Amino acid sequence: MDKKRILASVVVFLILAVLVYLQYRHWRTFDWATFWSQTDRVNKMEVLGGIALVYFAYLLRAVRWKIFLRSVRPQTKATELISPTLTGFSGLALLGRAGEFIRPYLIARRTGLTFSSQLAVWAIERAFDVGSVAVLMLAAVAQARRMPAALQPKWFHNLFIGAYFLTALTLGMVAAAVLVRWRGERVAQWIEGRFAHRKELGHSLAMKVREFKDGLDTIHGAGSFVWLTIVSIGMWCVIALSYAAVTRSYHDASLNIGPLQILILMGSSMAGSMLQLPAVGGGSQVATIAALSRLFDVRPELAASCGILLWIVTFASVVPSGVLLAQHEHLSLRKLSEESHRAEEDEIGRPPAA
Numbered sequence: 001m002d003k004k005r006i007l008a009s010v011v012v013f014l015i016l017a018v019l020v021y022l023q024y025r026h027w028r029t030f031d032w033a034t035f036w037s038q039t040d041r042v043n044k045m046e047v048l049g050g051i052a053l054v055y056f057a058y059l060l061r062a063v064r065w066k067i068f069l070r071s072v073r074p075q076t077k078a079t080e081l082i083s084p085t086l087t088g089f090s091g092l093a094l095l096g097r098a099g100e101f102i103r104p105y106l107i108a109r110r111t112g113l114t115f116s117s118q119l120a121v122w123a124i125e126r127a128f129d130v131g132s133v134a135v136l137m138l139a140a141v142a143q144a145r146r147m148p149a150a151l152q153p154k155w156f157h158n159l160f161i162g163a164y165f166l167t168a169l170t171l172g173m174v175a176a177a178v179l180v181r182w183r184g185e186r187v188a189q190w191i192e193g194r195f196a197h198r199k200e201l202g203h204s205l206a207m208k209v210r211e212f213k214d215g216l217d218t219i220h221g222a223g224s225f226v227w228l229t230i231v232s233i234g235m236w237c238v239i240a241l242s243y244a245a246v247t248r249s250y251h252d253a254s255l256n257i258g259p260l261q262i263l264i265l266m267g268s269s270m271a272g273s274m275l276q277l278p279a280v281g282g283g284s285q286v287a288t289i290a291a292l293s294r295l296f297d298v299r300p301e302l303a304a305s306c307g308i309l310l311w312i313v314t315f316a317s318v319v320p321s322g323v324l325l326a327q328h329e330h331l332s333l334r335k336l337s338e339e340s341h342r343a344e345e346d347e348i349g350r351p352p353a354a
Contacts, residue, residue, distance in 0.1 A: 062081040088104075105336060115340070130166060134167050141160055166267075264291055269287060288306075
């Protein structure tokens with residue numbers, strides 16, 4: 001691990017330590033015996049159902065990547081991408097952000113494509129994820145707005161803000177995509193000129209623009225776009241069902257929450273995941289626990305138990321299968337992380353094509 005990653009991990013640890021301290025200071029009467037009792041009483045079959053749904057979502061991710069590859073590797077099957085997908089997300093769970101490039105790196109090796117081309121797909125995939133969650137949030141807001149004002153709970157305001165923030169972000173990404181699709185090289189050259197005094201940074205940013213443009217080139221026609229949209233929204237619906245299965249497994253009235261609250265939990269978890277330590281996460285659990293306790297008035301012990309279980313089911317449950325697949329293929333997650341980051345640095349250091 002280089003100095004930058006060590007520094008980033010230390011900063012994340014300190015921020016999470018402060019957040020956890022403030023959370024538990026707010027819960028001065030937190031009862032650990034009650035926490036373990038709540039955790040022990042969950043319905044194991046419903047939790048296993050939630051894990052099965054998460055794995056189905058990983059299958060949909062493989063299907064979506066196969067659609068991206070249709071124009072350059074039409075013979076690639078979605079089943080061939082399942083192993084890199086599970087291994088990649090296992091690396092992300094165990095290594096934190098250091099493992100985020102393992103998946104595109106493995107897919108590039110398996111398909112014989114360049115790493116930069118799969119980084120481009122990875123960037124576009126993220127745009128579809130944000131857009132899909134925005135669509136679901138807007139649908140939830142539209143449904144909630146039909147409720148009488150007196151019946152709208154206090155968390156509706158948070159849902160409203162989150163939905164419109166994601167919508168604005170999605171529209172901004174669409175505008176950026178249109179600009180990059182038609183003027184990508186000119187934008188990259190402008191960035192390199194603008195940051196001429198910091199050549200390495202300018203070239204790095206310009207490389208990201210070129211990667212994003214290459215990713216957009218993988219979407220051939222309206223048909224591909226429609227299929228990518230359907231699979232993306234479907235995948236996030238499946239993930240939402242997994243969240244619902246976990247909260248339902250406690251059989252507690254305070255966790256008998258509907259689709260609107262589930263979307264808020266998903267949004268909280270996604271926001272918190274930006275603060276993540278290798279193997280232990282941190283930010284996702286803290287954000288989810290805070291949403292449960294402060295927005296939905298769930299008891300502290302139950303909120304903590306549910307927040308941790310949600311993280312295990314939706315994020316960490318992939319680790320056993322991913323590690324087994326990596327061992328079966330004689331792969332080291334740490335070495336893959338180092339190789340993928342080294343490959344990215346090589347791409348950034350390479351001068352642009354004439």
